[in-house]
Ligand SMILES: Cc1ncc(COP(=O)(O)O)c(C=O)c1O
């Protein structure tokens with residue numbers, strides 16, 4: 020993404036909604052994550068519009084951005100949540116979220132997490148292996164509860180995305196191989212403490228084409244028909260796999276493109292009654308955020324030009340982890356200045372500490388840059404490496420700004436550590 024309706028230039032200055040990013044950098048310092056509330060609402064609106072008249076539950080994949088203010092916007096809009104840990108469940112409960120709209124995914128659910136989810140009353144557990152099924156049945160039985168269960172089926176479909184974020188291939192750790200699923204469902208049926216409610220799959224992230232979803236859906240519908248013959252009746256189908264966003268020049272599918280095709284298939288095959296659950300993360304928040312950073316130094320070597328900024332891989336790991344592209348905008352459009360090719364790098368002592376490479380920009384020391392598309396998998400993947408406090412997060416709503424998480428204080432980074440005599 021370069022600029023969007025929510026992050027646009029007015030008189031040479033990049034704004035978040037109606038607030039100049041220069042003002043935010045001055046007022047709150049850098050690095051700084053800036054979110055647009057309207058962008059969150061508009062992204063949600065695209066799903067809501069696509070689902071009109073159909074039985075669809077959108078469970079926000081909160082791993083993308085789990086700030087309570089972000090979660091609460093989606094809660095108010097009617098979203099459910101896709102969680103992958105007891106910690107994420109605690110966040111949902113902290114904002115008064117409805118556990119009945121929570122699906123619990125993840126390959127490594129621990130007993131305490133199962134207990135917490137059963138106590139809260141989640142919509143379902145997306146079970147990813149037989150040992151997990153057994154553990155869940157036992158935990159539920161011990162608590163005198165019945166656990167609602169979907170099996171996360173691995174459909175062996177290529178989502179045509181980065182290998183690190185593809186999840187629905189045989190070699191990925193996720194889910195139960197589709198050919199094994201009927202047997203596991205039959206086992207699940209035998210437990211009085213389990214209630215089979217659905218079928219789940221998740222094929223990957225940053226998906227830009229509709230075809231991988233349809234390939235997965237075809238396989239799941241064959242499975243659901245087969246299960247009906249075994250007396251296992253499914254109430255919902257969770258079609259996980261994240262719609263991609265525009266980082267540069269991608270033209271990803273839209274929620275409407277996806278849901279129109281999905282319902283066409285479901286109706287044609289007599290499955291129009293099934294509830295569809297979606298678990299979007301990135302497409303709801305990715306382009307609703309930017310990361311502001313200030314240039315500390317420009318450094319010119321024989322080999323390269325570096326812009327050394329105050330944000331680093333600990334604030335945004337995606338470039339170095341996935342070789343991901345994030346657009347870089349100068350918050351104030353430069354007048355004149357020499358355009359040169361720069362690597363934008365952070366202060367961390369790793370050669371992999373870069374945010375962008377080979378960008379043609381006319382930079383000056385002290386300039387503020389906006390690393391675009393930083394609403395998803397930026398803060399949630401941030402660390403404190405090199406004893407760097409995690410940056411503050413602010414939410415812009417029209418011309419109002421709220422700090423939704425203050426910058427961490429240095430002392431808080433080591434306040435629980437113990438010095439031995
Ligand atoms: C189980 C599950 N649900 C939801 C998501 C969110 O996906 P995305 O951010 O691609 O929409 C992911 C991440 O890929 C996931 O693994």
Ligand SMILES: N[C@@H](CCCC[NH3+])C(=O)O
Pocket residue numbers: 082184224225337395396
């Ligand atoms: N964290 C990844 C996506 C993984 C999604 C979780 N299954 C990213 O930044 O693109």
